[in-house]
Amino acid sequence: MNDRANEIAAIVSKHRERHGALLSILETVQRTNEHNYLPKQELVMVAKELGVPLSQVYSVVTFYAFFNLKAQGEHVITVCRGTACHTRGSKPLLDKVLHMLGIELDEDGMATTPDYRFTVHTVACFGQCALAPVIAIDGVIHSMVTEEKLTTMIEALSAHKEGA
Amino acid sequence: MDKKMVTLSVDGKTVTVPEGTRILDACKVAGIKVPSLCYLEDVSAHGSCGICVVEIEGFKRLVRSCLHTVQQDMVIHTHTDRVMRARKLNLELLLANHPLLCTTCERNLNCELQSLALQLGVRESRFERTKKSLLPIDSSSSSIIRDPNACILCNRCVEVCAKVQEVHAIEMMGRGLRTTVSTFFDEGLASSVCTNCGQCSLVCPTGAITEKSHESEVFDAIADPNLVVLVQTAPAIRVGLGEAMGLGEGSLVTGKMVSALRTLGFDRVFDTQFSADLTIMEESHELIHRLTSGGTLPMITSCSPGWIKFIETFYPEQLEHLSSCKSPQQMFGSIAKTYYAERAGIDPRKIRVVSIMPCTAKKFEAGRSEIDSAFSYWREQGSFTDDEYFCDVDYVLTTRELARMLQRIGIDFAHLEEGKFDDPLGQSTGSAVLFGATGGVMEAALRTAYETITKTTLDDLEFEQIRIGEGIREATIMIGETPLKVAVANTLANARVLLDQIQEGKSPYAFIEVMACPDGCIGGGGQPIPSTKEIRRKRAMSIYEEDRGMPIRKSHENPSIQELYTSFLVQPLGHLSHQLLHTTYVKRGEYPD
Known part of the structure; x- marks a missing residue:
């Protein structure tokens, strides 16, 4: 933790003087976190180093969907649950991926495998309704996904790590 | 220009x-x-x-x-x-998302949302609720309860906490339908930097922020025939309570308040002003001691519990500037359960001390673990065992809670006769009433310190330059040949200015008074709503009027205080004083470890 504290102090001092420093700092802290999220103790370090109230830091973090307050898996699978995707079967796809990974969505609509390999979450709409159903894997959008296609992709990701 | x-x-x-x-x-x-x-x-x-x-x-x-x-x-x-x-x-x-539970809400008939609905002719809401579930109520604090379900996200509490107090305990969290006013990681006020000042409860237009009520507990204590229930009233109550009972803004109702408390069923009606005089005895001697023995200066007053938690949280390295004197509320509790209990022949275990305070932070103060002097006093004498533990002050009610209790029994407040406080803990001076307004503790302390140091009579008792006014006021008072530079601040944002000065080694003052709330206790977080600048000014004028009308206006001339020293405490800053009337503080810090 001590190393991490030094890292965070360095991140804060790099951005400190810039306007809107807090956002850049939080972005960097999240990116450099092992599980791509902002744990409570790291937010305390940021607030203390930057000299801003804890409440303000939490306000910013909870405002932007970009910031994660829960540990994220190495691969992030985003299932669209918009109307178009729903009518084209996004619910069975979501159930399939959750079943494959053996996890269940929490109250925030998110789930991460205990080994932090995968995070699954939903979004309301990608704006790619013509390509429904749509699933994003690590930021890459896959269109007209079928259960077979999905299974293949996830198996490939799982195998890749095991083989490495 | x-x-x-x-x-x-x-x-x-x-x-x-x-x-x-x-x-x-x-x-x-x-x-x-x-x-x-x-x-x-x-x-x-x-x-x-x-x-x-x-x-x-x-x-x-x-x-x-x-x-x-x-x-x-x-x-x-x-x-x-x-x-x-x-x-x-x-x-x-x-x-649409506000629970229409007006009849059971604490702010029923004193709610801006309700009044507006009436004013704008809204008889029904055409819209359905969009928030799916109810949010948990934050009752972690010993002073304040926050019900986010009644919140309309007007941002007033956030602004008062950030701008007037510069505490930043609460903020808008989340976005869209999920937006709430909350604390860091939604951990609740008790784990936050909240100073319990209650200014948020004063500005909340609905029942989303209220004091943690102890009305039922006090009704129960009064009803218990085995208990002797003593009540003490802070100076600012007598200029605030009238408003909540339908009288004019800032109306001075000392006598009616005493009668009302007696009617309510308290066994003795005493006055926090008695212990305010006691505070002045101890605090002015502490100041003299610090001035003459090279003690830490400036010395800062310690009566306002919101201020105490503020300095403990944000400036823990400066605690030695605080006077070690307990607040008048706490001094009252420890004297009531030792000196008074002994004198009146009452078992202190059967005494319940109820405070009526303009303040929500006093609820927190009464529960501070380092404040249990009366029990320690008796235990040292071998009287009680550990499992008979009691606090110096048992229940703290705000002005608003007292008003509700009085309304509940159907009292005709406006027509009550003018009652008198009981002796001896009901006797007080003009100095003591000044505690209710910003600058008052300073003024009272100066009256006593001047006469104690110079051994001459102070002719002009009123220190206009430190009375109610904008921001930070300062003055140089000549005590004989010696100039004493003093400053007075109300609101915690102003306190910060003076503390930063101390931190930089640039504070020119010997003595500083800080009150957490705008204009002091008259603007306290437990006072009737609304509590605007204009209303606070009227309350202050009543405070000054009460001082002018008191037969004795200097704390050290209070005969009951003199008797207390002669027959019990011996002398200010003496051994018993230290045990019963002084306290210690906690280094809290702003950020958790």
Whole structure:
């Protein structure tokens, strides 16, 4: 933790003087976190180093969907649950991926495998309704996904790590 | 320099106001009070509620009159059909997610949302609730309860906490439908930097922020025939309670308050002003001691528990500047359960001390673990065992809670006779009543310190330059040949200025008074709502009036205090004083480890 504290102090001092420093700092802290999220103790370090109230830091973090307050898996699978995707079967796809990974969505609509390999979450709409159903894997959008296609992709990701 | 004037038309009436005037205030000049909700004079113009909209010729959209300032030749219409429909719609939208549980709400009949619904003719809300579930109530604090379900997100509490107090305990969290006012990681006020000052509860337009009530516990104690229930009333209650009982703003109701408390069933009606005089005895001697023995200066007063938690949290390295004197509330508790118990022949275990305070932080103070002097006193004498533990002060009620209790028994407050406090813990001086307004502790301490040091009579008792006024006031008082530089601050944002000065080694003062709330206890977080600047000023004038009318105006001349020293405490700062009347503080820090 001590190393991490030094890292965070360095991140804060790099951005400190810039306007809107807090956002850049939080972005960097999240990116450099092992599980791509902002744990409570790291937010305390940021607030203390930057000299801003804890409440303000939490306000910013909870405002932007970009910031994660829960540990994220190495691969992030985003299932669209918009109307178009729903009518084209996004619910069975979501159930399939959750079943494959053996996890269940929490109250925030998110789930991460205990080994932090995968995070699954939903979004309301990608704006790619013509390509429904749509699933994003690590930021890459896959269109007209079928259960077979999905299974293949996830198996490939799982195998890749095991083989490495 | 005179401000440039601007002339405009409001509902066909021509008005001339200074440049920079809010449209809302210009309308007031024209005789129209535009309804508003999230706007809070001098503190917050958030513009989120959309109630204060007006129509301006040449503007496509309706304009929020709290946010915009006047321009030359503006033509404003405050109640066109379009305006009235927009206000009603905006209120209905707010009401959609507000629980309509008015009858059981603490703010029933004193709620801005309720009043607005009445004013704008909203008899039903056309909209269905959009928030799916109820949010948990934050009851972690010993002073304040927050019910986010009743919150309309007006942002007033956030602004008062951030701007007036610079505490930042609460903020807007989340976004959209999930937005709430909350603390860091939603951990609750008790784990936050909240100082319990309760200013948020004063400015909340609904019942979303209220004090943690102890009315039932006090009714129970009064009803218990085995208990002797003593009540003490803070100075600011006598200038606040009347408002909550339907009398005029700032009305002075000392005698009626005493009668009301007696009618309520308290066994003895005592006065925190007695222990305010006691505080002055101890604190002025502490100041003299620090001045003459090279002690830490400036010394800062320690009566305001919101202020105490503030310095413990944000300036823990400066605690040695605090006077070690307990607050008058706590001094009262320890004296009541030792000296008074002994004298009156009452088993201290059967005594319940109830405080009526203008303050929510006093609830927290009464529960501080380092404050249990009476019990320690008796245990040292071998009287009691550990499992018979009791606190010095058992229950703390705000002015608002007392008013509710009085209303509950159906008291005709306006026609009560003028009662008198019981002896001996009911006797006090003009100095003690001053504690209710900003600068008062300083003024009282100076009256006593002057006479103690110079051994001469102080002719002019009133220190105008440190009485109620803007921001930080300072003065140089000549004590004989020696100048004493003092400063007075109210609100924690102002306290910060003085503490930063100390931190930088640039504080020119020997003695500083800090009160957490605007204008001191008269503007305390437990006072009747509303508590505007204008109302606080009226309360202060009543405080000064009460001081002028007191037969004795200097703490050290209070005969009951003199008797207390002669027969019990021996001398200020003596051994017993230290045990019963002084305390220690906790280094808290702003950030958790």
